[in-house]
Amino acid sequence: MSDRDVIIAETSRLIIRHFSAADLESLAPILANQKVMKFSLKGAKTKAETQIFIEKILADYQTKGCGLYAVIFRENMQLIGFCGLFFWPSIAGKEEVEIGYRFDPNYWGRGLATEAAKAVRDYAFTKFNFTSLISLIEPANIASIRVAEKNGMKYEKDDNFLGILARIYRIFKEKEN
Numbered sequence: 001m002s003d004r005d006v007i008i009a010e011t012s013r014l015i016i017r018h019f020s021a022a023d024l025e026s027l028a029p030i031l032a033n034q035k036v037m038k039f040s041l042k043g044a045k046t047k048a049e050t051q052i053f054i055e056k057i058l059a060d061y062q063t064k065g066c067g068l069y070a071v072i073f074r075e076n077m078q079l080i081g082f083c084g085l086f087f088w089p090s091i092a093g094k095e096e097v098e099i100g101y102r103f104d105p106n107y108w109g110r111g112l113a114t115e116a117a118k119a120v121r122d123y124a125f126t127k128f129n130f131t132s133l134i135s136l137i138e139p140a141n142i143a144s145i146r147v148a149e150k151n152g153m154k155y156e157k158d159d160n161f162l163g164i165l166a167r168i169y170r171i172f173k174e175k176e177n
């Protein structure tokens with residue numbers, strides 16, 4: 001079975017699956033777009049940088065069992081972006097797991113990021129032992145803040161983060177009785 005056969009969630013409009021090296025051609029133009037990378041530490045990525053990005057994701061599947069995932073739009077079966085789990089070794093001295101997402105602007109404004117983020121949240125809490133998940137968002141990134149809120153996350157605090165002020169949104173796993 002290849003990586004791209006590993007489906008982690010299906011929603012009404014999306015298939016969320018593992019990346020494979022073959023996704024480079026679809027993901028590179030999305031991450032090369034300045035609009036998509038406006039709120040990102042390093043800005044738009046070259047194709048070579050996206051290749052390294054995918055290689056790191058594949059390494060996370062091996063070492064952590066999860067990571068960032070390819071999001072496929074069922075209607076046309078196109079890869080329209082990513083949504084998944086990103087590992088921060090230390091935020092305020094604590095290891096944290098972030099739900100991160102970036103989508104092709106042609107697909108913005110239809111609730112797709114929210115649909116993907118909710119599916120990833122449920123997958124993460126069901127399959128892994130995370131007590132909480134965060135999203136780190138620059139205050140001006142209103143669309144991302146809305147996605148975090150619609151995903152059930154609550155504003156926790158602002159933090160100066162790698163030289164950038166970011167808001168931490170967090171959701172805790174619901175306790176099972």
Ligand SMILES: CC(C)(COP(=O)(O)OP(=O)(O)OC[C@H]1O[C@@H](n2cnc3c(N)ncnc32)[C@H](O)[C@@H]1OP(=O)(O)O)[C@@H](O)C(=O)NCCC(=O)NCCS
Binds near residue numbers: 035143
């Ligand atoms: C953030 C992103 C993933 C959202 O994708 P999306 O599929 O459009 O998100 P959704 O449609 O699920 O929700 C977007 C929400 O933001 C709102 N929104 C979008 N742009 C907005 C703006 N400029 N001002 C106010 N609200 C805005 C939408 O109205 C919607 O909220 P609503 O449902 O309450 O109306 C997408 O914009 C993106 O890829 N941005 C670039 C990458 C990025 O910034 N990623 C996050 C890094 S922290």
